[in-house]
Amino acid sequence: MNNSQLNYENDFYNWTRQQIELLKTGRFNKLDTVHLIEELEDMGKSQLRELESRLIVLIAHLLKWQFQLSSLTEQWQEFEGKSWRKTIIEQRTQLLGLFEDMPSLKNKMPGAIIKVYPKAVLFAVDETSLPKNTFPDRCPYSTEQLMDKKFYPVNA
Known part of the structure; x- marks a missing residue:
């Protein structure tokens, strides 16, 4: 389990901040895409x-x-x-x-x-x-x- 996944499970707020920063800086390869997709589906x-x-x-x-x-x-x-x-x-x-x-x-x-x-x-x-x-x-x-x-x- 990588650091991003640990953050997702233990500190959702911090995980969202981290994902936003990765998006803003264009570091798409570092995104936790599995959980990001899951969260977007849940929002809908x-x-x-x-x-x-x-x-x-x-x-x-x-x-x-x-x-x-x-x-x-x-x-x-x-x-x-x-x-x-x-x-x-x-x-x-x-x-x-x-x-x-x-x-x-x-x-x-x-x-x-x-x-x-x-x-x-x-x-x-x-x-x-x-x-x-x-x-x-x-x-x-x-x-x-x-x-x-x-x-x-x-x-x-």
Whole structure:
């Protein structure tokens, strides 16, 4: 095991500084390419996981808005879903920031919606105690609706 690999395993921060210095000085033959490639792949996966995580929360809250808001406002006149609205706004804002930093992630959104929708439904089921079959089998919201700050689904 060479010094670079030891640094990677024992002092990741120092390893990153070392790799940056090697890149800046053009000493490419000294780079720890195996770990560098691994870290770059993980960075891409991490950004995709963030996209998926934010979509789960956003979709779950839109589902709660659509399928539970009216019954809760009937039970409690003062209930307006303010915390849900706040969460929806927050997730949309964070997604916009993610797309500003990494525009290519926008292309991943349709596939990510399909992938995470079942998880968003389970999230909504857990938070509402509504039966799973209350919610559509497929995401009822388009990519545009998910990102439209004025879009809130009509109560069911």
